[in-house]
Amino acid sequence: MATGSRRGANLALPEGPALGHNSAMPTIDPVLVKPFLGPLSGRFDVDSLEECDSTSSELSRRADRGAPSGTVVVADRQSAGRGRRGRNWLSSPEGSLTFSLLWRFSGPATRLTGLSLAVGVAVAQALEELGAAHVRLKWPNDVLLERAEGFAKLAGILVELSSDRRGTQAVIGIGLNLLAPAGDLLMPAAGLADDLPSLPDRHRLLAGLLGALADVLDRFDAGGFAAVQSEWQRRHAWQGRPVTILQDEAVECEGICLGVDSDGALLVETAVCIKRILSGDVSLRVR
Structure with a gap:
């Protein structure tokens, strides 16, 4: 179900160079993510796969075997990636960043209403810190890019919850377009390259997303969606429409x-x- 697992090799650490829009995207190496995470590195256990059926399915299986909160599965390719309502989500190492994060909460799933929206806030926050200026959010779980001709989908979010006597675990799947995908799509699509002069190093990008997720999920755990409601609202794509x-x-x-x-x-x-x-x-x- 998963091939090419890579938990780090003996490689020199990168300086975090930007990648041109047509550059080949290197496979994520967990060792190279850690420096960008800084003091947060101890909160995450990143595993990089060349291919799996779905990062969320793979992570759910690991969660069932006791994987800790903060476990991350990132894959170059998914053979059965999925989005909301069972839709397929296609990914490639050249044009996307696809990963899933396991996060455990105390208490029942009923405490977690609005979680997918909070994740959207974290994604937007991370991309804005990299210089993206036109990221918007659409209820309940889409991240959009605002362009002159209208909105286009930049990223999708899928949150799957399960509860037991210990609390509730969330498997949070995120698929981010780095380059605009080609083909006949259900809605217009964009890539992060459309909003930045050059794409950041993928290790830096993943670390930025994980850092923003830790911040937002901690606040969500303490105060529910109300803790980030205003941050979602000010990025709302369709406010007043x-x-x-x-x-x-x-x-x-x-x-x-x-x-x-x-x-x-x-x-x-x-x-x-x-x-x-x-x-x-x-x-x-x-x-």
Whole structure:
């Protein structure tokens, strides 16, 4: 199910050079991630694979065998990568960064409403620290890039929860486009290269994402989604815009998108009321 596991080799540490938009992307080496993590390096155990079915599936299997919180699986290629609602997520070492993070919380899963939105805040925060200036968020779990011609999908997030007597574990899958993918896609797609003069070293990029995730997840664990609500709201792509909510391709409601509340529920002002939507199984489309 997983091939080419690499937990580090005896290699010189990089200076973190930028990569040109057409440069070959090197395989992630966990040893080279650690210097960029600094004092946070002890909180993460990174394993890099050449290929697996899905980083989230691989990490779930490891979690079942007792992997600790902070375990990370990153893969060059996925044969069965997946996104929300069972959609396929394709990845390649040349054009994307795909990884999953295991994070354990005390208490039941009901405490974790809004977690996928909080993860979006962390991704945006990390990319902005690298110089990206047009990152936006779409409910419930998409990271977008704002362009002159409209919004395009930059990254996807999939959070899977399971609980036992010890608490709740979250397997957090993130797929980030480094280069805009080609092909016939469900929605316009962008790459990080579209918002930066050059791509950062992938080890630095992964470390930046993990550092931002540690910060946001710690705050989320202490205060719930309310702790990062304002940070999500100010990056909201469709704030104040007319939207349509679809359930199984049927229109559930139409109205003006007001953002999210302290639980991460989407708020839509219809002609008769403000509708609160918690289910991530609906589709949200701007009109």
